[in-house]
Amino acid sequence: MSSNLKFGIVVFPGSNCDHDAYHAVKHVMHQDADFLWHKETDLKGADVIILPGGFSYGDYLRTGAIARFSPIMNEVIRFARNGGTVIGICNGFQILCESGLLPGVLLRNQSLLFSCKYIRLTTANRATRFTSSIPESAVLNIPIAHGEGNYFAEPDVMKGLEDGGQVLFRYCDESGNITAESNPNGSINNIAGIMNAGGNVMGMMPHPERACERNLGSADGTMIFNSIIHSFVLQSA
Amino acid sequence: MFRSTITIVLRPSILDVQGKAVELGIHTLGLKEVLNVRIGKSVTMTIDAPTEAEAKKITDEACKKLLANPVMEDYTFTVTKI
Numbered sequence: 101m102s103s104n105l106k107f108g109i110v111v112f113p114g115s116n117c118d119h120d121a122y123h124a125v126k127h128v129m130h131q132d133a134d135f136l137w138h139k140e141t142d143l144k145g146a147d148v149i150i151l152p153g154g155f156s157y158g159d160y161l162r163t164g165a166i167a168r169f170s171p172i173m174n175e176v177i178r179f180a181r182n183g184g185t186v187i188g189i190c191n192g193f194q195i196l197c198e199s200g201l202l203p204g205v206l207l208r209n210q211s212l213l214f215s216c217k218y219i220r221l222t223t224a225n226r227a228t229r230f231t232s233s234i235p236e237s238a239v240l241n242i243p244i245a246h247g248e249g250n251y252f253a254e255p256d257v258m259k260g261l262e263d264g265g266q267v268l269f270r271y272c273d274e275s276g277n278i279t280a281e282s283n284p285n286g287s288i289n290n291i292a293g294i295m296n297a298g299g300n301v302m303g304m305m306p307h308p309e310r311a312c313e314r315n316l317g318s319a320d321g322t323m324i325f326n327s328i329i330h331s332f333v334l335q336s337a
Numbered sequence: 338m339f340r341s342t343i344t345i346v347l348r349p350s351i352l353d354v355q356g357k358a359v360e361l362g363i364h365t366l367g368l369k370e371v372l373n374v375r376i377g378k379s380v381t382m383t384i385d386a387p388t389e390a391e392a393k394k395i396t397d398e399a400c401k402k403l404l405a406n407p408v409m410e411d412y413t414f415t416v417t418k419i
Contacts, residue, residue, distance in 0.1 A: 162406055169403070198406065205408045212354050250352065252409065286354075302349075 102167040105332055106132040107160040108146025110176065112167045112191075113138070114144040117153035117309060127148070130326045138170035140203065148185045148328060149176055149193030153245070153307060163206060163248045164194035165208030173199055185328060186301045190246055193293075202296055202303045203261065204253030206246075212302030214247040219284055220319065221292055221306060222272040228295060229331035230302045233323050239276045240269075240320040242306040244284060244292075249305040251294070261294055269293035269304055283335065339384045339392035345405045346349040346377035380404055383419070392416045 101298045107125040111118045118135060126133040132145055138156075143149065156167035173195075180201050188196040190248045196202040209215055221240040221242070223231050234240070253261065261267055269292040273282040285305070293304030308321030347353045353375050360374035382399075386392040393416050405412040 161404070165403065165406070197408075205406060207409060208354055210354050212358055218379070256410070318370065 104130070104132045105147045105329055106134065106145060107150055108134055108136045108143050108173055109150045109152055110136045110168060111152075112154065112156035112195075114156045114158055115152050115154035115191070115229075117191075117307065118254045120307070121150050121152045123232055124321065125325060126317040127255045128312040128322065129329065131329065136172055138172050139173050139283060143172075143175050143179055144186060144309070146304060147332060148187070149179060150309075151176070151188040151195050152309070153190030153192060156191055156195065159191075159248075160200065164191060164196075164198040165227070167195045168199035169323060174328070177201060180296075180301050183298065183300050185331075187230070187328070188301075188303040189309060190249075190305055190309055192246075193305055194248065196301060202294060202302050203257045204251055204294070206248045206305070207250040207252050208248050209246070209284070209295045209330075213285040214245075215249070216243070216245040217284070218243045219306060220272050220274055220276070220282060221269045221290075222276045223272055224280065227265070228299055228302075229328060230295060231268055231327050233330050235323075235326040237276060238308075238320075238323070239274065239312075240321055240323065241318040242304045242308055242311045243317075246285070246305055247311060249285040249287065251285075251291040251305075253288065260297075261291075262289070264297060266295050266297065267291055267293075268295055268302060269306070281287045291308050338419050339386060339389060339416050340419045341380075341382050341384055341392065341396040341416050343380040343382075343396065343400060343404060344377055344408070345400075345410050345412045346375055347409055348380055348411050351409055366394050384416070389416055389418065 312335035
């Protein structure tokens with residue numbers, strides 16, 4: 101593809117990973133990036149929307165509950181319903197669940213502790229626009245930082261997610277084994293990230309944008325951004 | 338005018354880890370008789386509506402669309418004239 105992708109990074113009051121996401125896509129992945137203030141109603145021609153991590157609206161009421169009513173979310177929802185690529189990271193994942201773009205909820209961590217550390221991830225479905233560049237059997241090293249990352253959905257919803265290949269990432273140990281000990285928050289089936297049935301909206305609790313440079317500990321997050329960029333290259337080919 | 342008092346709790350099928358932690362604290366106090374502690378939220382609001390039925394309808398809509406998330410929470414409310 102001749103031109104860069106344009107990432108639109110939504111900024112809510114209380115977002116605090118917006119600049120990390122901007123840095124990762126602009127300076128590491130060398131794509132175009134623009135911030136989108138939550139009161140705006142125009143996505144400025146973005147190809148990919150990122151709902152970044154943070155504590156939108158102070159996590160009041162429930163995480164992500166109030167952010168979904170920000171004016172920009174009407175446009176994000178419309179964009180997603182038309183097949184646009186949307187990723188929600190951490191608080192962004194919570195907002196996607198609250199807005200109905202992804203099923204389920206993120207409950208309080210079972211430990212009740214805010215958990216901030218590197219975890220390991222295994223990719224459950226590599227045939228998606230978010231994961232296609234991740235090598236088979238790779239174990240990703242990506243940090244988490246959340247107090248409410250305990251994914252939950254009703255059994256019928258879970259069956260749909262599992263059967264439909266909508267589970268993208270699971271917490272695992274260093275060898276890629278999915279164990280109770282490697283689950284940092286009590287998530288059902290060790291789920292760390294999912295996508296919608298349409299395959300264009302992804303939410304994940306770990307922070308790939310914080311793992312894009314070896315100097316900062318890990319560059320495994322670039323595999324996810326590379327997958328997204330690659331999917332557009334394929335589209336235009 | 339009406340006053341709505343809303344109680345929101347986690348659905349019974351969901352483990353309330355906060356409630357469990359508080360229960361442990363209560364047991365440490367020596368009150369071993371206390372069981373099944375569940376933590377919820379209480380919301381009060383004044384509703385400028387002509388009738389109680391209308392105030393209930395408005396309260397229910399606020400609960401459904403924002404105050405409670407039906408995937409994990411149940412809500413109940415009372416409406417009184419003020």
